[in-house]
Amino acid sequence: MALVRLLFIAFVVLSVIYLSLSLYSRARARDRLEAEYDAGDFDIPRDAYVRAGLMEYDSSLRRKLILGVYIVPMSLVCLIIYLVNFA
Amino acid sequence: MRYIGWTILITFWVCLAAFLHYTLPHRDIVRIVSTYEERQQLNDWTRIFWSRPDEQSDAMITRDVQFIQGVRANGKPIVYRNEDTGWSWPPYFKFDTANLYTEAADAVSTRAAPEWYVVTHYGWRNEFFSAFPNAISIRQVDGPDASKGIYWVNIIILALLFAFFYAIWVRWRRFRQARIDPKLEELQDSWEAAGDAVDEKRGRFRRWLDTWKSK
Numbered sequence: 628m629a630l631v632r633l634l635f636i637a638f639v640v641l642s643v644i645y646l647s648l649s650l651y652s653r654a655r656a657r658d659r660l661e662a663e664y665d666a667g668d669f670d671i672p673r674d675a676y677v678r679a680g681l682m683e684y685d686s687s688l689r690r691k692l693i694l695g696v697y698i699v700p701m702s703l704v705c706l707i708i709y710l711v712n713f714a
Numbered sequence: 715m716r717y718i719g720w721t722i723l724i725t726f727w728v729c730l731a732a733f734l735h736y737t738l739p740h741r742d743i744v745r746i747v748s749t750y751e752e753r754q755q756l757n758d759w760t761r762i763f764w765s766r767p768d769e770q771s772d773a774m775i776t777r778d779v780q781f782i783q784g785v786r787a788n789g790k791p792i793v794y795r796n797e798d799t800g801w802s803w804p805p806y807f808k809f810d811t812a813n814l815y816t817e818a819a820d821a822v823s824t825r826a827a828p829e830w831y832v833v834t835h836y837g838w839r840n841e842f843f844s845a846f847p848n849a850i851s852i853r854q855v856d857g858p859d860a861s862k863g864i865y866w867v868n869i870i871i872l873a874l875l876f877a878f879f880y881a882i883w884v885r886w887r888r889f890r891q892a893r894i895d896p897k898l899e900e901l902q903d904s905w906e907a908a909g910d911a912v913d914e915k916r917g918r919f920r921r922w923l924d925t926w927k928s929k
Contacts, residue, residue, distance in 0.1 A: 628769045629801040704807065711850060712810040 637700065645696045652693060656684040737804045738871065739836050740847075741862040743855060744784030744792060745828045746821045754779045754844075763837070763845035767798035767811070780811065782818045782849050784833065785825075787858030794835055794849035804836060806850055817852055830855050832862055 660680035664673050684690060756764055757775045764779070771777060780796040796815055799808045823829035832855050837847035855861075 629766070633801045704805070707805065708807045708809075711806055711808050712813075 641697050641700065645693060648696060649690065649693050652690065653681070653684065657681060734872070734875075736838060737836055738868050739806075739834050739850060739865070741865075742784070742786065742792060742833050742835065743830055743858055743860060743862065744786050744833055745823055745825075746818055746831055746833075746852070747783045747785055748822060749780065749782050749796075749815060749819050751778050751780050753777070760843045760845065763840075763843060764795070765797035765799050765848060766802045767800045780815050781846065782815075782833070784831075787830075792839060793846055794833060795837075795846040796849050799848070806836070806848075808848075808850055814849060814851065818849075821852060821854070828858075830858050830860065832860075 657677060660677045661673070663680075664676050669676055753776050754764065755776055766772060782794045782796055784792050784794065786792055796811050796818070797808075798811045799806045801807065821829065821831055831852045833852050834850045835847040836850065838845055839847055
């Protein structure tokens with residue numbers, strides 16, 4: 628049960644971090660696209676350009692890297708368990 | 715007001731330092747003398763100095779706890795408890811208590827033919843509260859003056875913590891300079907202006923009064 632409690636708390640805390648980080652990152656991607664559009668000379672309308680850019684962002688590596696918020700602490704726990712009990 | 719601020723600040727940092735000193739790992743070089751098991755009363759506030767190895771242990775008022783007795787190079791005694799931390803705080807995830815007990819029993823040496831061990835542990839020894847540091851692992855070393863190794867974990871955690879507080883402090887200072895300081899100055903200016911106006915009025919009144927005085 629202690630494990631379940633730890634996993635639950637970790638999941639909630641990490642999800643808050645993951646959510647805020649991904650929202651922040653997406654907002655920054657949008658800002659970058661808008662600045663790009665304003666600086667350059669494009670034929671397509673502004674929101675079409677931004678939407679296309681954001682779709683590209685959604686499948687980018689940068690967005691998947693944010694999953695590290697879950698993966699890094701989990702690996703750290705596994706490493707500590709190994710070092711303390713089996714090394 | 716100034717003293718209250720300082721008191722809160724100092725209390726906060728002292729508590730944080732004590733918390734870190736309790737939780738972060740330390741290493742002692744000791745000669746292991748013996749191991750024993752003793753039933754402990756766990757139903758008062760000193761419960762915080764004992765672990766919660768599993769869910770059942772929460773409900774228990776007494777529980778058998780393993781101890782490891784050691785003697786430091788300077789001859790002073792030190793007693794460690796040997797408890798699982800399990801999945802709870804502090805996050806050492808220690809489950810090998812029985813193994814460590816065996817290792818410690820195997821490491822016992824006499825004063826005549828001493829063998830020295832580095833004991834990694836966290837926690838405090840306090841005779842009044844019957845608090846014992848919790849041993850995490852033991853490792854044999856050459857002698858009482860051998861190196862304890864570099865505290866990499868502590869260095870990394872403290873550096874990250876320092877970076878975290880520095881980041882908060884910088885942002886807070888920037889926010890204060892941009893938003894709060896101008897408002898305060900505005901407030902002060904208008905306060906001083908009001909004060910000047912009052913002085914001016916009072917001066918006129920005083921001068922009018924003075925005209926009645928005999929010269």
